[in-house]
Amino acid sequence: MGLFIILGIVVVLAIWVVAIYNGLVSLRNNRENAFADIDVQLKQRHDLIPQLLGAVKGYMEHERGTLEAVTQARQKAMSASGINDKIAAEQELGTALKGLSIQVEAYPDLKASANFMQLQTEISDIENKLAAVRRYFNAATKELNIAVQKFPNNFFAGMFGFKTEPMFDLGTAQREELDKAPEVKF
Structure with missing residues (x-):
């Protein structure tokens, strides 16, 4: 009789451990699936960057450093493997693109270009989609992190x-830009 009780306790504990493991696997898979949605948007953004650089090159001859920074950041982002490496590379690319958009402000002819405006609209659309899937990814990451940290x-x-x-956040440079008050011109 005592052997059956001990065996029953062992079986219950084994089932409990398997349930915990399966729950953690499900949460990890949810996070990976959420990143797959981000990856689709990132690929579209990566595909638009050469077109954007082509559109601005003629106008921004003196900004070669900025253009090279965007190109290098794009290459790094495209060659990154693993979710955490991709997050870091994409933060760097976002910072480089922000630098480019700041430089564009000095070129009114460029801002008036129909091709450039179309590309800006497409990139803005992708950034909005990225923000949505990033929220979903961060929610999945938060669920996983809470489960990993909870006892038992x-x-x-x-x-x-x-x-x-890690969460997929904006990065320091983009966060500082969003925290600034908007500039109002009359």
Whole structure:
């Protein structure tokens, strides 16, 4: 009789550990699926950048450093592997693109170009879609991180190789830009 009780406890504990593991796997997969949605938008943005650079090159001859920074950041973002590396590379690309948009302000002829305006509209649309899928990704990441940190999951998460994962945030430069008050011109 005592053997059956011990065996029953072991079976219940094994089922409990399997349930914790499966729950963590589901949360990790949700995070990876959410990043796949981000990846689609990033690919579209990467595809538009050469067109954008082509449109501004003729106007911005003296801004070669800015154009090269965007090109290098794009290459780095396209060659990044793994979610965390891609997040870091995309933050760098976002900073480079922000630098480009600041430089564009000094070229009124460029801002009046129909081709440039079309590209700006497309990139703005992609950025809006990216913001939406980034929110979903961060929600999935938050769920995973909470599950990994909660007791008793935290004990088993470490054993099974689960850890907290970073969010996909805007990066310092973009965050500072958003925190500024808008400039009003009359």
